[in-house]
Amino acid sequence: MxxxxxxxxxxxPVHPEAAEAMRPYLTEMFGNPSSTHHFGRQSRSGLDRSRRSIAAAIGAAPEDIVFTGGGTEADNLAVLGYVRHHRPKEGGHVITCQTEHHGVLYACRQLEREGIEVTYLPVDEYGRITPLDLQEALRTDTLLVTLMTANNETGVVHPVEEFAAVLNDHPAVFHTDAVQALGKMDINVQTNGVDMLAASAHKFNGPNGIGFLYVRPGIQLDPLLFGGQQERGRRAGTENTAGAVGMSRALELSLExxxxxxxxxxxxxxxxxxxxxxxxxxxxxxxxxxxxxxxxxxxxxxxxxxxxxxxxxxxxxxxxxxxxxxxxxxxxxxxxxxxxxxxxxxxxxxxxxxxxxxxxxxxxxxxxxxxxxxxxxxxxxxx
Ligand SMILES: Cc1ncc(COP(=O)(O)O)c(C=O)c1O
Incomplete structure (x- = not known):
């Protein structure tokens, strides 16, 4: 059958060209990118090239890209990492919506356990919220707004640029889960106004277990993992070079x-x-x-x-x-x-x-x- x-x-499925691009990094060029010898330098070079390619694809700079173990981790790093770093002694508020992926929703629930108030905006029968809904939910102590670019069950696309515009006069930062959207629609962080953006390779024909978080320059995050100083101290652990190479090739192909x-x-x-x-x-x-x-x-x-x-x-x-x-x-x-x-x-x-x-x-x-x-x-x- x-x-x-x-x-x-x-x-x-992993695109055959992405799998092909990964192969040498699993076999001959397997070095740890932190090692200073030939093998390490080869791996570092592959990692750096992938970071440049991914950054260019979304209009970011290479140093704004934090490689993660997938979309869930990228969402968690944005939501927990940002709020934990910036929370005041008292209060603190986050806005999200009821139809977010659990990678965002359950991170918000965790913040509630840590004493942060969270507003879960309802949607209409089309799965939409409006910029006005967001405007009305904003408070002086709102630290973070997290609203997805496109929904994973329905595919409904949110007007991300309009949400970002609402936040122009407010200090809250804006994270978007673009896990389903990247590779399916145009995304450019120079024009869409987001401060953080999560993506995952296995949704656009890259390998599973790798993703990234775009973080606008100047935004500070508490790391979720503690250990080495990889990813500029934002994500400890030996980098997944082959995964990054596969992800960047898959994204190039999707956008082509x-x-x-x-x-x-x-x-x-x-x-x-x-x-x-x-x-x-x-x-x-x-x-x-x-x-x-x-x-x-x-x-x-x-x-x-x-x-x-x-x-x-x-x-x-x-x-x-x-x-x-x-x-x-x-x-x-x-x-x-x-x-x-x-x-x-x-x-x-x-x-x-x-x-x-x-x-x-x-x-x-x-x-x-x-x-x-x-x-x-x-x-x-x-x-
Ligand atoms: C919208 C959205 N966010 C986050 C995730 C989680 O991504 P990952 O499977 O890479 O952890 C998914 C995966 O289903 C998703 O569809």
């Missing part, structure tokens, strides 16, 4: 093909919507009507048991995700969709289709056909 992978927002992929994926989404419409099954495209990443399509099938739907799609060779975390047989509705629709069939029966390297129109067409087949079967079984 030719299996079809439409779960690129969960993780994506950005426009072409955006157009192709938008066309595939449109086609899928039309196919489902023609079949007569009940579905809602979540986030439709607002700005959404080109490669993500989150669809609710309110008549379906989503666990059964996913299982049957897997049997049909289609790999997709639900927005729900299955724990011990019970399906917890996604916090993102619950924030958008409350605890309803629409939030409980959502499937995320996400496209990426190697996704072709025929794959999406087959996936839509499989959905219709499975839905019809499930309906017949109920009768």
């Amino acid at each position: 030719n299996r079809i992978y439409l779960d690129h927002a969960a993780t994506s 093909h950005l426009q072409e992929r955006q157009e192709n994926f938008t066309g595939m989404k449109q086609k899928m919507s039309e196919q489902l419409q023609a079949s007569g099954i009940t579905f809602h495209v979540n986030g439709s009507g607002t700005s959404v990443l080109p490669n993500v399509m989150n669809i609710s099938f309110p008549d379906a048991d989503v666990e059964q739907l996913l299982m049957n799609l897997d049997i049909e060779g289609i790999a997709v995700s639900s927005g729900s975390a299955c724990t011990a047989g019970s399906v917890e509705p996604s916090h993102v969709l619950t924030a958008m629709f409350g605890d309803t069939p629409r939030s409980r029966a959502a499937v995320r289709f996400s496209f990426g390297l190697g996704t072709e129109p025929a794959h999406v067409e087959k996936a839509a056909e499989a959905v219709v087949r499975v839905m019809d079967r499930m309906k017949a079984a109920k009768l």
Whole structure:
């Protein structure tokens, strides 16, 4: 069976050219970048080159890039590192929103345990918050605002530049989780006004276990890890040179093909919507009507048991995700969709289709056909 992978927002295959670029750093040029001998210098040079390439891709300077062990660590470093360094003796306030990734939400919960107040902004049924919502939530003691660029479940894109503009007259710094967005849309820290930005290689065809945090010059962070002075004292531990090399090559490739992929994926989404419409099954495209990443399509099938739907799609060779975390047989509705629709069939029966390297129109067409087949079967079984 030719299996079809439409779960690129969960993780994506390493681009063969990125894997090729990494290989020498795993085999011959394996030195510790802190070593002063030939092997160390080779590794340092690969690391430095990757840092320059990544910085250039987002309009930053190389010294603004802190390599981390992935997106979660980058988010944690921004949220915990910034607030712990700057918190006053009393008070302190952070603003985020209810649909953030747990890498941000749970870091905020940790700050609450440390005595910081956190505002979790609600979203509308499109997953949006407005600059005015942010403006109204700001307090004189707000230290940090953390709002994602694009949501991992729905692909909904936030107006990051407008949020940054709200903060022009306020001392709070602005962090954005761009883990799903980088490589899928244009991102430039010189124009978008953010102070910190988190990214993760495995979402754009780089290896798993490496990411980075962009930190605007002058911003001080408390490190999360203690040990060596790597990454200018902001992230202790021997650097992952091969990972950084793979990440930078993957990002270069993603950006080279950005426009072409955006157009192709938008066309595939449109086609899928039309196919489902023609079949007569009940579905809602979540986030439709607002700005959404080109490669993500989150669809609710309110008549379906989503666990059964996913299982049957897997049997049909289609790999997709639900927005729900299955724990011990019970399906917890996604916090993102619950924030958008409350605890309803629409939030409980959502499937995320996400496209990426190697996704072709025929794959999406087959996936839509499989959905219709499975839905019809499930309906017949109920009768
Ligand atoms: C929006 C977002 N933030 C953070 C993360 C965490 O990234 P990582 O898996 O590299 O820790 C993810 C991964 O799913 C994500 O989608």
